[in-house]
Amino acid sequence: MRRKDTKRHDKRKAQEERKAGEKKQKQEELARLRELKKREILDKLKQVEEISGAPAVDFEGIDLEADFDPEAHDRAMAKMFDDQYYDQAVNNK
Numbered sequence: 001m002r003r004k005d006t007k008r009h010d011k012r013k014a015q016e017e018r019k020a021g022e023k024k025q026k027q028e029e030l031a032r033l034r035e036l037k038k039r040e041i042l043d044k045l046k047q048v049e050e051i052s053g054a055p056a057v058d059f060e061g062i063d064l065e066a067d068f069d070p071e072a073h074d075r076a077m078a079k080m081f082d083d084q085y086y087d088q089a090v091n092n093k
Helices: 007-052 070-080 083-092
Strands: none
């Protein structure tokens, strides 16, 4: 009786597992970098708020992960930077 030779099969399976592990590691690294960049941007925005003396704007409510929708962006900016915002900015000077 002959023994089954599974060297090729085992080698292919090991390669698939290695590639899957590399892909998962790359995705985790991208997620980590994305979160780091998001924190960096929010820190810079807070620093701008402190320096300018402008009232705090709710940048936390913006979904940075969503696809860009120009109309939704315009509505959000109009809501954040309304007349009251500009009146306070003028009064702070």
